[in-house]
Amino acid sequence: MTGRHSSNSDTPMGVGGQRGGAADVPSPLVDEFASRLRGQLIRSGDPGYESARRLWNGVIDRRPALVARCDGDEDVVAAVNFARDNKLLLAVRGGGHGVAGHALCDGGLVIDLSEMTRVDVDPEACTVRAQGGCTLGDLDRETQRHGLATPMGVVSATGIAGLTLSGGMGWLRRKYGLSCDNLVSAKVVTADGNLLAVSASENEDLFWAIRGGGGNFGVVTSFEYRLHPVGPEVFFCNVYYPANRAREVLQSCERYVSGAPDQVGPLGVLGQVPETEEFPPESHGEPYVALLALFPGNPAEGERALQPLREVTEPICDLSGATTYTEAQKVLDDDYPDGGRYYWTSVNAPGLSDELIERLAEHAAAAPSPDSTIDVWYQGGAMAQVGEEETAFANRSASYLLGIEGNWEEETDSAENVTWVRDTFADLRSFSAGGIYLNFPGFLEEGEQLLREGYGGNYERLSAVKVKYDPANLFHLNANIKPKS
Template sequence: MSGRHSHSGGTPMSGERRGREADIPGSLVDEFASRLRGQLIRPGDPGYEPARELWNGMIDRRPALVARCDGDEDVAAAVSFARDNELSLAVRGGGHGVAGHALCDGGLVIDLSQMTGVDVDPEGRTARAQGGCTLGDLDRETQRHGLATPLGVVSATGIAGLTLSGGIGWLRRKHGLSCDNLVSARVVTADGNLLAASESENEDLFWAIRGGGGNFGVVTSFEYRLHPVGPEVFFCNVYYPVDRAREVLQSCERYVSGVPDQVGPIGILGRIPDAEEFPPESHGEPYVALLVLFPGAPAEGERALRPLRDITEPICDLSGARTYTETQTVLDDDYPDGWRYYWKSVNAPALSDELIERLAAHAAAAPSPDSTVDVWYQGGAMAHVGEEETAFANRSAPYLLGIEANWEAEADSAENVTWVRNAFADMRSFSAGGMYLNFPGFLEEGEQLLREGYGRNYERLSAVKAKYDPANLFRLNANIEPKS
C-alpha cells in the first residue's frame, strides 16, 4: 500500500500440479458448451486473451477452456466436466488474488465474473452476493441502506477469495472478519452437487469455508450479516517522517489498547509518491503513515482519531470525512491492473524498537518506490472468536506484517522478488509463526508455512477436504491435502 490516492512468465504455486493438456474430442467440448447458459471460451476465440488476463501481471497461463458461467447450474456442469475429463481446474472470482490461482495451464477455468447479483434485505440486515462480485459491487448495494459487511480495502478485490481465506479490512476490530459475518453460502462440491452451508446445514463445510480457502468447492453465493456503517465516515490518512516511525507506530499501539474495539489502523512504511496531493519537496521521501477508518459519525470520528494525527509534525495530513464507498477506494490507485505483485506476510507478537527499525530499513531498501511494508493492528472483534470456531487461524496475533513488492516492468521482477524474500526471512525471526493466506505471495517455503497458515485447524480441515473433495480436484489454492 503506497498511499497514493489520485504479462510476464508466471511462477508455479504450491499445491499446483500440471494437468494434462486438454486433448478432449471436440464433440465433447461442443456438447459441454451447448449445456451452458453462459459462454465457453477457447484459444483463438476473440475473447480468449482478455479472459486469461489477471490483475497480477506476473501470471501468464493458457487454459484450454474458460467457462464464463451464468448461474449455479453452469458452475455444476463445469465442475463435472473438469472432473470427468481429468482437467486441471481453476476458479476465478474477482481475479485479484496475488498468487494467481484463478488461472491454470491446459485446463478449465470456471469464470464467475458475470455472476455479480446482490440482494439486500435491509430489515433483516443481510445481503446475498454471487461469487463474481467485487467489494465495490457489494458495497454499492449495501450502502444504499446505510449498511456494510466487513470486507477488504481495495474495491476491485473479489469477495470470494477474500472471504474464503478470512477477509481483513477497516472493520476487522469493530465487526470481525469477512468470514465471521458469513451467514450461509451455496457451494458446488467436487461431485457436482450444489449444497447449502450454514450453522444448520452441512455445518462441517460451513466451518471449513470460513478460513480454509477454495479447497472445498466453488462458492456461488455468499450471505453476509450487515451492520450500520456510513454513508459518511471519517478517515484518518496522515503521513509522518520515517525517522519518527517508532514513535508513530508505538503511539498507535497505545491508542488502540486504550480505546474500545472501534477502529483497525494500518501503519504503512514507504516512499511519498509523485502525486499532487503531497508537498512537492516530499516526493520520494520515506514515510510512516497511519490509515484508519472510523465507522461512526464523521464528527465523532474526527475527535476520536485526533490523537493519531497529532503524534508529531506530519509531512501531510489527508484526513477528512468522505463516504464509506469512497473510503473503500482510497487505495485502489496503488494497485493498477497488469502491474506485478509479489507479497508475503507474517504475524508478530509485539512492535519492539528493533522490529520497527528493521521494518523501516526494509521499506527503504525496496527496489520499487511503489512497494511498502504494512503493519495491521489486529485484535478486537476478530480476536473474540475462538481459534477453532472457524477455520481461520492465528486470531490472537496482535500484528500482521505485510511485505508488498509492487512494480511495473518485467525486467525488475527478480530484484523485487528477492527483496520480499529477504525481508520475509528477517521478519520471521520476530514471529512465533503464522501468516494471512490472502497475502501469501507464492508458498515456495512448502508445507511448514501452509500448516502455520491454517494453524491447529489443519488436521480438521484435511478431514473435511477428504469428505467433500477426496481426489483434490480443487487444488489450485493454498492446498490442503485430503486426509487419507
C-alpha cells in the same frame, strides 16, 4: 468462438491433465459442454480469449485451454462435472484479484464467475446475498443504499470470494470482525457436482471449513453476510509522517489501540513518498510512515476519535477528512492498478519492539520499487473474540500482521523485487512465533511448513473435511490442503 457457436470439428483438442496427466478431450465433447452452458465457453483463439485470461496481477501469464464464463449455479455444476470427468486441471476465478494468481491455469479449464455479480439486500433482516463474482465495490454499492455494510477488504476491486474464504481483513475488523466471521450461509458446488447449502445448521462441517480454509472444498457461488450500520458518511484518517519517526508513530498508535474502542482498526504503512501533487515536492521519494483508519460512525465523532493519530508529530501531509464509506473503500485503489506486478507475503508478530520497527523502516526504505510497502495491521478487537476453532481461520491471537508488498511495473524488475520481498520476509520471521495470512501467501510452493502455519491448529481438521468433499483433490489450485490418505 463462444457459447453455442463452438466448432463442430472432430479433431481432438489437447487440454492439460490434472496432476500432470495429459488429457485429450475430443472437440465434440467440448461442443456438447458448450451447448449446455447459459454463459460462454471461450477457447484459445476465440474473440475475447486474451482478455479472459488476464488477471489483476500482471505477473501471472497463463494460457487455459477453456474458460467457462458461467451464468448461474447450473453452469458451475456443469463445469465442475466436465473438469472432473475429463481429468482437467481446474482453476476458479471470482474477482480475479488474488495476488497468487490461482484463478488461472495452463492448459486446463477456468470456471469464471465474473458475470455472476447479483447482490440482494434485505435491510430488515440486515443481511445481503451476493454471487461469487462480486467485488467489494459491487457489494458496498448496494448495501450502502441502506446505510449498511459487512466487513470486507481495503481495495474496492477485490473479489469477495477469495477474500472471504481465506479470512477477509479490512477497516471494520476490530469493530465487526473478519469477512468470514460475518458469513451467515453460502452455496457451494462440490467436486461431485452437488450444489450444497451450507450454514450453522446445514452441512456444518463444510460451513466451518470455508470460513478460512480457502477454495479447497468447492466453488462458492453465493455468500450471505450479516450487515451492520455503517456510513454513508464516515471519517477517514490518512496521515503521513517522516519515517525517522516510525518508532514514535507506530508505538503511539499501539497505545491508542490499546485504550481505544474496538471500532477503530488502524493500518500502519511504511513506504516511499510518491511524486504526486498531494505531497510537498521536497518530500518526494523520501521514506514515510503513514497511519490510516476508518471511523464507521458519525463523522464529527470520528474526527475527534481519530485526532490522536493525526498529531503524533509534525506530518509530511494529512489527507484525512469526512467522506462516504464507498469512497473510503477506494482510497487505496490507485495504488494497485490492473496489470501491475505484485508479489506479497506476510508475517504475524506479537508486538512492535524498537528493533522490529527499525527493521521495518530499513526494509521499506531499501525497496527497489517506490510503490512497495510494508503494512502493519493492528489486530484484536472483534476478530480476536472468535475462538481459534470456531472457524477455520487461524492465528487470531496475533497482535499484528506485517504485510510485505512488492509492487512494481516492469517485467525486467521482477527478480530484484521478488528478492526484496523474500529477504524482508526471512528477516522479519525472526520476530514472529509463526503464522501467515493466506490472502498474502507469498511462496507456499517452497514447502508445507508455511501452509500449515497459515491454517494453524485447524489443519488436520481441514484435511479431514477435504477427504469428505474433495477426496481426489480436484480443487488444488489454492493454498492446498491435501486430503488425508
